[in-house]
Amino acid sequence: MIVFGVPLPAILGQLTLGLVNGSFYALLSLGLAVIFGLLGIVNFAHGAFYMLGAFAAYIGMQAFGVNYWFALILAPLTVAILGIIIERLFLRHLYRLDPLYGLLLTFGIALIAEGIMRDRFGASGKSYPVPHLLRGVFDLGFMVLPIYRAWVVAASLTVCGMTWFLLERTRLGAILRAATENARLVQAFGINVPLIVMGTYGAGVALAALAGVLAAPVVQVSPLMGSSLVIVVFAVVVIGGMGSIFGAVVSGVSLGLIEGFTKVIYPEASNIVVFVIMAVVLIWRPAGLFGKE
Amino acid sequence: MKLGSLTGALAAIFGVLTTQAAAAADPVVIGDIDDLSGVYADAQGQGGIEAVNMAIADFGGSVLGRKIVLLTADHQNKPDIGATKFREWADQNGLNMLLGGSNTGVSIAMAKVAAAKKVPFIVIGAGGASLTGADCTPYSVHYAYDTTALANGTASTIVKNGGKSWFFITADYAFGTQLQDAAARVVTANGGKVLGSVRVPLGATDFSSFLLQAQSSGAQVLGLANAGTDFSNSLKGANEFGITKTMKPAALLAFISDIHSLTLQTAQGLYLTTGWYWDLNEETRAFGKRFFAKMHREPTMDQAGAYSATLQYLNAVKAAGSTDSDKVMTELKQAKLNDMFVKNGYIRADGLMVHNMYVMQVKTPAESKYAWDYYKVIKVMPGAEADGTQPDPACTLVKK
Numbered sequence: 147m148i149v150f151g152v153p154l155p156a157i158l159g160q161l162t163l164g165l166v167n168g169s170f171y172a173l174l175s176l177g178l179a180v181i182f183g184l185l186g187i188v189n190f191a192h193g194a195f196y197m198l199g200a201f202a203a204y205i206g207m208q209a210f211g212v213n214y215w216f217a218l219i220l221a222p223l224t225v226a227i228l229g230i231i232i233e234r235l236f237l238r239h240l241y242r243l244d245p246l247y248g249l250l251l252t253f254g255i256a257l258i259a260e261g262i263m264r265d266r267f268g269a270s271g272k273s274y275p276v277p278h279l280l281r282g283v284f285d286l287g288f289m290v291l292p293i294y295r296a297w298v299v300a301a302s303l304t305v306c307g308m309t310w311f312l313l314e315r316t317r318l319g320a321i322l323r324a325a326t327e328n329a330r331l332v333q334a335f336g337i338n339v340p341l342i343v344m345g346t347y348g349a350g351v352a353l354a355a356l357a358g359v360l361a362a363p364v365v366q367v368s369p370l371m372g373s374s375l376v377i378v379v380f381a382v383v384v385i386g387g388m389g390s391i392f393g394a395v396v397s398g399v400s401l402g403l404i405e406g407f408t409k410v411i412y413p414e415a416s417n418i419v420v421f422v423i424m425a426v427v428l429i430w431r432p433a434g435l436f437g438k439e
Numbered sequence: 440m441k442l443g444s445l446t447g448a449l450a451a452i453f454g455v456l457t458t459q460a461a462a463a464a465d466p467v468v469i470g471d472i473d474d475l476s477g478v479y480a481d482a483q484g485q486g487g488i489e490a491v492n493m494a495i496a497d498f499g500g501s502v503l504g505r506k507i508v509l510l511t512a513d514h515q516n517k518p519d520i521g522a523t524k525f526r527e528w529a530d531q532n533g534l535n536m537l538l539g540g541s542n543t544g545v546s547i548a549m550a551k552v553a554a555a556k557k558v559p560f561i562v563i564g565a566g567g568a569s570l571t572g573a574d575c576t577p578y579s580v581h582y583a584y585d586t587t588a589l590a591n592g593t594a595s596t597i598v599k600n601g602g603k604s605w606f607f608i609t610a611d612y613a614f615g616t617q618l619q620d621a622a623a624r625v626v627t628a629n630g631g632k633v634l635g636s637v638r639v640p641l642g643a644t645d646f647s648s649f650l651l652q653a654q655s656s657g658a659q660v661l662g663l664a665n666a667g668t669d670f671s672n673s674l675k676g677a678n679e680f681g682i683t684k685t686m687k688p689a690a691l692l693a694f695i696s697d698i699h700s701l702t703l704q705t706a707q708g709l710y711l712t713t714g715w716y717w718d719l720n721e722e723t724r725a726f727g728k729r730f731f732a733k734m735h736r737e738p739t740m741d742q743a744g745a746y747s748a749t750l751q752y753l754n755a756v757k758a759a760g761s762t763d764s765d766k767v768m769t770e771l772k773q774a775k776l777n778d779m780f781v782k783n784g785y786i787r788a789d790g791l792m793v794h795n796m797y798v799m800q801v802k803t804p805a806e807s808k809y810a811w812d813y814y815k816v817i818k819v820m821p822g823a824e825a826d827g828t829q830p831d832p833a834c835t836l837v838k839k
Binding site: 153155166261271276289290292371378406409410414 | 476477478479480481484611637638639640642643644645647648649651652655667668671672675676679680681696697699700701702704705736
């Protein structure tokens with residue numbers, strides 16, 4: 147069977163890969179959406195935290211012998227602490243100002259982080275091995291899927307589901323959402339809002355770092371790995387609706403699929419298709435697909 | 440108001456005085472415009488700047504009694520930035536010679552400035568052979584390697600070893616397409632076939648889709664017509680998807696920095712072509728050792744090339760007794776070039792520096808005996824074999 151001049155098995159293969167990349171986008175945009183939705187900060191350092199997560203895993207393995215599974219917990223934790231320090235020192239002074247200031251600050255932080263890592267590790271980066279348990283491939287008939295990629299899909303979607311549940315279905319989530327609606331009122335109920343905000347930023351950063359650890363075995367761990375991705379992820383969040391958790395996940399996965407499809411039909415356009423879709427969506431729905439008008 | 444115009448006048452006088460003072464000292468100005476922060480920053484980058492500084496120091500820091508100074512800039516892989524910076528230095532800083540770093544697209548833009556401003560332009564890190572073909576200028580020299588030599592080295596070796604059918608994954612800009620074209624010509628000339636290719640935007644984050652297309656083509660050889668992180672990520676993906684079991688990967692351009700970051704485990708067995716390797720002989724090892732002491736890594740061919748090009752330019756200035764661009768170019772084009780990078784090299788009418796190229800195979804982890812022991816020499820290609828004996832007829836400088 148031939149679809150758009152491409153054999154069906156090839157299409158299925160590309161869609162599977164699109165799903166893998168899409169779940170990745172979803173995980174990254176999730177953190178961005180959480181930070182924007184709850185703090186109103188356009189976190190341009192997200193790509194840098196993703197990169198630092200991957201490097202934390204690499205350094206952990208090289209210097210302390212920390213294996214992949216522990217790195218999945220420890221790297222996000224380490225990077226989250228860094229995020230919290232940044233929030234306490236700099237970001238918290240910007241909440242009452244125009245979002246542009248937060249954007250500029252986080253962009254600056256991203257450049258500094260990239261510069262330091264480039265100076266220390268070089269632009270071509272480092273290799274991180276695939277953990278033993280996840281080596282090998284599944285033969286799906288129409289393609290071979292590395293077991294590790296399947297694990298990335300499962301892990302990302304689980305984390306997305308858990309985050310959604312935490313925010314929408316628990317008391318903590320209700321407090322978080324209330325704090326963004328009216329921080330002073332929530333504070334009047336005796337809830338420590340600055341602590342909540344700090345924790346939220348830390349959690350968003352941890353999500354980015356987790357994505358970094360998940361990516362480390364499949365891409366070169368390089369200082370620039372985040373900067374090329376963060377722009378796409380921003381487009382994903384904008385398409386989904388800034389701040390909408392559900393929108394971020396849905397548009398992440400679907401854009402991964404569309405991008406995968408483009409890579410077969412017209413590969414040269416694969417790095418702009420997301421932005422074309424963003425433009426179309428913004429014309430049609432300025433607040434994004436799932437954003438509140 | 441009166442005070443304001445007085446300070447203005449003073450400033451103007453001071454400006455004139457300082458300009459005159461500068462004219463008296465009149466340093467020899469060398470520029471280096473390269474990717475200092477992006478995907479190619481390890482091929483030349485800061486290490487290249489260090490190598491140029493080493494060359495200036497080895498030359499004694501001055502020529503014709505004039506101090507040698509080095510200007511550097513990051514072109515961020517953007518042709519407009521590279522060309523603007525070159526023009527600015529030529530107009531305002533008395534630039535005498537420019538070294539060009541990675542990225543063929545940027546180098547083509549800078550070559551046009553070299554022709555307009557009549558400033559010698561020595562291309563090191565960019566590979567596109569059109570720099571001595573359709574884009575050649577009387578002031579350009581293509582120094583370390585070019586896409587023709589890479590194809591003649593790697594592609595012909597692999598075709599002759601039985602890799603007859605090819606699929607290319609190509610970086611979608613001047614360098615990638617020129618490299619693919621050159622390799623495809625070599626493949627078909629040697630009785631091989633090109634089954635397909637896919638053009639991937641520079642800096643793509645995921646290559647798996649393209650690798651899958653390569654695999655379904657049924658080709659024997661996976662030709663990687665890309666460089667830097669793009670090359671590393673495509674090779675990593677090929678390993679992960681088990682493609683290297685059925686297809687033989689061919690690195691059409693890989694630097695030792697790429698092999699180092701990929702590790703031998705992933706890169707072992709790869710064929711590649713290089714203009715220089717630190718472990719070729721006593722001279723190269725000595726340079727490697729000095730470089731390593733400063734940068735904590737062995738130099739790439741581009742970094743060694745930047746050292747050599749600086750030295751040879753300064754030799755030419757000394758021999759010509761002038762920094763006049765035409766005199767220096769004449770001197771450069773009639774000189775025999777000899778140093779730790781090049782033996783009996785010479786610069787052809789079209790600007791190509793003809794020198795030995797080496798076809799290498801990446802060692803297995805077991806074969807590697809010490810740090811950075813990565814390559815074994817498969818073949819030494821004399822310059823004439825690497826680049827042909829005839830200049831590219833597309834170059835307008837060549838008499839037809």
